[in-house]
Amino acid sequence: MTTRPGIEATGPLIEAIAAAGERVTLPRRAVARLVAARDGHFTAAQLIDDAGAAGEPIGRATIFRALDLFATLGLVERLDLPDGNHAFVACEPVHHHHAICTRCGRSTDIADGALSDVLTAIGRQAGFRVTAHRLEVFGLCADCGVAGS
Amino acid sequence: MTTRPGIEATGPLIEAIAAAGERVTLPRRAVARLVAARDGHFTAAQLIDDAGAAGEPIGRATIFRALDLFATLGLVERLDLPDGNHAFVACEPVHHHHAICTRCGRSTDIADGALSDVLTAIGRQAGFRVTAHRLEVFGLCADCGVAGS
DNA sequence: GTAGATGCAAAACCTTTGCATTTTG
DNA sequence: CAAAATGCAAAGGTTTTGCATCTAC
Numbered sequence: 001m002t003t004r005p006g007i008e009a010t011g012p013l014i015e016a017i018a019a020a021g022e023r024v025t026l027p028r029r030a031v032a033r034l035v036a037a038r039d040g041h042f043t044a045a046q047l048i049d050d051a052g053a054a055g056e057p058i059g060r061a062t063i064f065r066a067l068d069l070f071a072t073l074g075l076v077e078r079l080d081l082p083d084g085n086h087a088f089v090a091c092e093p094v095h096h097h098h099a100i101c102t103r104c105g106r107s108t109d110i111a112d113g114a115l116s117d118v119l120t121a122i123g124r125q126a127g128f129r130v131t132a133h134r135l136e137v138f139g140l141c142a143d144c145g146v147a148g149s
Numbered sequence: 150m151t152t153r154p155g156i157e158a159t160g161p162l163i164e165a166i167a168a169a170g171e172r173v174t175l176p177r178r179a180v181a182r183l184v185a186a187r188d189g190h191f192t193a194a195q196l197i198d199d200a201g202a203a204g205e206p207i208g209r210a211t212i213f214r215a216l217d218l219f220a221t222l223g224l225v226e227r228l229d230l231p232d233g234n235h236a237f238v239a240c241e242p243v244h245h246h247h248a249i250c251t252r253c254g255r256s257t258d259i260a261d262g263a264l265s266d267v268l269t270a271i272g273r274q275a276g277f278r279v280t281a282h283r284l285e286v287f288g289l290c291a292d293c294g295v296a297g298s
Numbered sequence: 299g300t301a302g303a304t305g306c307a308a309a310a311c312c313t314t315t316g317c318a319t320t321t322t323g
Numbered sequence: 324c325a326a327a328a329t330g331c332a333a334a335g336g337t338t339t340t341g342c343a344t345c346t347a348c
Contacts, residue, residue: 027303045337059307061306062304080233108277110272110274110277111271122259122263126259127290127291128291130286142276172321172327175329176330207329208331235313304344306341312337314336316334320330
């Protein structure tokens with residue numbers, strides 16, 4: 001390999017950052033890696049812990065800023081847990097929602113499917129022009145639903 | 150009027166509190182009044198301001214506690230704005246959702262309608278047993294949609 | 299080389315909590 | 324009268340901010 005960087009630890013997140021014309025910095029790479037390593041949703045605090053555990057010397061502020069950037073770019077979504085805490089989930093840049101398992105905490109992507117249409121119809125009835133919606137589904141995932149007593 | 154209280158400033162909220170066997174205190178009445186006076190959604194901070202403006206000598210803690218009680222009783226719902234802030238809306242104790250106008254901030258109740266079914270179906274596809282869902286719809290209400298340029 | 303990102307630590311924020319006092323039922 | 328709610332103020336945790344320094348482009 002030549003001295004040209006960018007070919008090394010490149011992932012979808014990093015590519016998206018570069019594509020958006022944002023600077024690809026070491027800390028951002030690290031955060032992207034940590035996010036990618038996460039399975040379900042995670043709080044900022046958890047990511048900060050992860051960073052510490054992974055030996056990444058990243059400041060809390062930087063993590064918040066990176067998460068904020070990712071959210072702006074649509075690479076992660078901010079969501080709110082039933083207990084009132086904020087969390088994030090990595091996500092594909094296509095519109096969809098998350099089904100969060102109340103047992104194991106993992107989140108499964110669910111397609112928007114017929115939802116948009118249903119919403120538009122419901123909105124129309126109420127004289128409402130729907131421009132955006134946010135859905136959070138809670139329940140038991142396949143594993144927990146079966147395993148659960 | 151006799152000395153029998155309860156007939157005075159009684160509202161739906163107060164009645165529900167009494168019906169639930171919770172104590173009907175002056176501060177709770179005040180908070181109920183403030184909530185009823187609100188049209189759309191409101192944050193705890195706003196209610197606290199309202200209280201101050203209305204000359205109600207209620208402590209912040211009490212407002213948070215009252216709001217919490219109301220939420221537990223299903224008289225108000227906690228919701229999360231796109232900007233990550235928490236808010237509340239007064240609501241009927243039947244399952245439904247809120248359509249929040251991004252222009253005037255008012256919220257319109259929308260029936261759950263076919264949503265539950267759609268969700269159950271979607272969830273089934275993903276092997277997910279849906280036990281709860283939370284939907285927040287954003288857009289323009291009838292007034293703003295028409296008036297809007 | 300320059301605009302932008304980082305780190306640190308302090309500040310700001312919102313929400314909860316403890317305890318003596320007051321109120322409700 | 325006893326149990327529960329209130330108020331105050333301080334604690335708690337989370338997120339943001341300022342500024343000097345460093346890095347990516």
